[in-house]
Amino acid sequence: MSSVVATTAVRGRFLDIQNTVAQAREIHDQVRYVEDGLLISQNGKIQWFGSWQEGQQHLPVGVEVQHYLEQLIVPGFIDTHIHFPQTEMVGAYGEQLLEWLNTYTFPTELQFSDKAYADQIAQFFVQELLKNGTTTALVFCTVHTESVDALFEAAGQHQMRLIAGKVMMDRHAPEDLCDTPDSAYADSKALIEKWHGKGRNLYAITPRFAPTSTPEQLAKAGQLKAEYPDVYVHTHLSENKNEIAWVKDLFPEQQGYLDVYHHFGLTGSHSVFAHCVHLEDAEWDCMHQTDSAIAFCPTSNLFLGSGLFPLNKTWEKQVKVGLGTDIGAGTSFNQLQTLNEAYKV
Structure with a gap:
């Protein structure tokens, strides 16, 4: 035939x-x-x-x-860090990171246990990416497996290359947004088997950030990475000074924020850490040595008052860096607008 x-x-x-x-x-x-x-x-x-x-x-x-x-x-743009469940909350009043999460983000993400709602937002999200010339993106979903299914199904209709995963989060968040170390491992494993490498879909192990995962859950994330070495890791790192201090209180046995992820086997050539505004010298060296990458998110760094990313440092330390819109703390799906803000920084 x-x-x-x-x-x-x-x-x-x-x-x-x-x-x-x-x-x-x-x-x-x-x-x-x-x-x-x-x-x-x-x-x-x-x-x-x-x-x-x-x-x-x-x-x-x-x-x-x-x-x-x-x-x-031009080729399609690549967005290295974006949250599809936050599509509806772009421009929510600019608190700083931790207050913003509790006030706006978590209530919004609770809605994604409803597959029909997740489907609706996923369809709109994919259209917004394409409308702005973005054809590849590394995407946060929510803790709900329904959100991952909805996003990959929507992307598959356009043969888009999306890398995405279920958020792993077992503390310091609303009860209905929390999983457990074991359920996060089991759900993520099932989603990897279902979606990774199917069509143009790729999976990312996605602990939200160190404060919302217990050591037990981060160990499970590292176990997944060891079992599926070709999947991605996608999380946040050193976005906000209060966040960094919180991590040091929660993980006093580690040398710093990045060392938490490194200790649990989550650094590497397929690992992308969003923000990295306030890295210490030892962390820059670890990023280079492990071939990990940074997603530079200028519009959200400015919107939440997180700080100015030291782009020249990435070249000095030879650390890979890409550009992320970080919707919804970021303020535009458009990578040209995001580049405009990056230039100003």
């Missing part, structure tokens, strides 16, 4: 960055601009890209070329 191959051809002005850069001064060398280019794809995968002059010979017979000569065509 022959399969139908859907071929598209787009002509226009193309701009992309060809490689990840370790230093700011390297960016210029990696920018590629094609004034009059052609991109040919089959079934959603790029088959050929280059200049229009050279590309015409590669056009399959009968394929209609779409012309966007007045537009600038």
